[in-house]
Amino acid sequence: MASKVFPGEFSSLEKISDFIEKHAQICGLDENATYAVRLAVDEACSNIIEHAYGGEGLGNIECTCNVLEDGLEVVLRDKGKSFNPDDIQEIEVGIPLEKLGNRGAGIFLINKLMDEVHFEFSKQEGTTLVLKKKK
Amino acid sequence: MASKVFPGEFSSLEKISDFIEKHAQICGLDENATYAVRLAVDEACSNIIEHAYGGEGLGNIECTCNVLEDGLEVVLRDKGKSFNPDDIQEIEVGIPLEKLGNRGAGIFLINKLMDEVHFEFSKQEGTTLVLKKKK
Amino acid sequence: MAIETTEYKRCSLVKMDGRIDSNTGDSLMDAFNAVQENGIFKLVFDMTDVDFMSSKGWWVLIQTQKACKRYNRGEIVLANVPKKILDSLDLVGMNHYFKIFDDVVSAVGYF
């Protein structure tokens, strides 16, 4: 288990990515799986900064990597506001370009990339996101 | 001293080039000087096939490399017809494209590339071209 | 991170290296906007040296594609998209919105 706290700023994203990459390799994830976890975590952390905290420099992100027998578990914790993951609309694929919005797909992508995605919200402890990727 | 006889065919040009390259390196010529000798010898051998013999497969080219203290000497011998090197017109540079011919410049180039260029013609022994390149 | 723009006769080439994420995506958007402000809407994005791209990056590309295609005035095409990035574009169907070329020469030669 390794845990690290990063300031909730976009410039932390690269450092978080490197932290994840290192532990994905320790877990024996291959290149594709490693990239998938980096991408999912990047999306999740961008959301924390943008949506949970509502901006940069307003709180921290705690990132924990747990080595599992069959892969890697990443736990992200923040003290920002909660949301209802079930409210998130799936992104529509194959629609004409003009009809596409200008953002979204982060949550959709996280779900596609990871084998398990689990949100927990607590008034006291904030939000916990557990992500699991199998080898 | 190394000497080799090549059939007077265009497919010999690459082999002659390799032979020259090898000996230029033995003499300690640098990359540029080595390329210069290869190019000059290529021009000279093309001329022997085309002009001295008047076609492919009509005679041999004997190629000799002499290691000099200050560089490389290449001697090319053929049994084809002679010509007057002084009759060769310099190529005109800087003229408009339309006025350019469709060939020439071989002899001109040989003179530019080599430090010494010396033709000898003999009824009995044919043509000898001595080319010298300093280090 | 470095972003480089080269203007050719029929199109402009934008090349970025490193990561495209929420931290760097706006700089890329600025680079595309600058090209468009010069009246150029035929763009090649050279992704040879991009090693990470989050959804922030796609949206920059989608917005640019919308602006380029408006009034039929142009298009942005992608060149040399690294395999891992291509896979993630495929995953969400983003690849449908871009012509993708194996090399920069073909992409520039397309315009």
Added chain:
Amino acid sequence: MAIETTEYKRCSLVKMDGRIDSNTGDSLMDAFNAVQENGIFKLVFDMTDVDFMSSKGWWVLIQTQKACKRYNRGEIVLANVPKKILDSLDLVGMNHYFKIFDDVVSAVGYF
């Protein structure tokens, strides 16, 4: 020796490797002629992998340049000319007859 031709929207790219000499020059001429027979007179010659070129090669290029420039219909440009070959072109002033680009992308982007 291999000669490869790729057709782009505004020009065709011809790439040859190895030696251009009296032995191989005619094959290159044939390749240029084939492109021109298709009505294409905007040509890029990619010399990245050419490691030797005798005067036979220049004359092939000069003849092709003459044909391409006729009626103002086009031009052949050179890309990625190896230093040693460029030096020998300079020596006889042959470099004056061609636009020379440092890379293939710029050459294709020129048309």
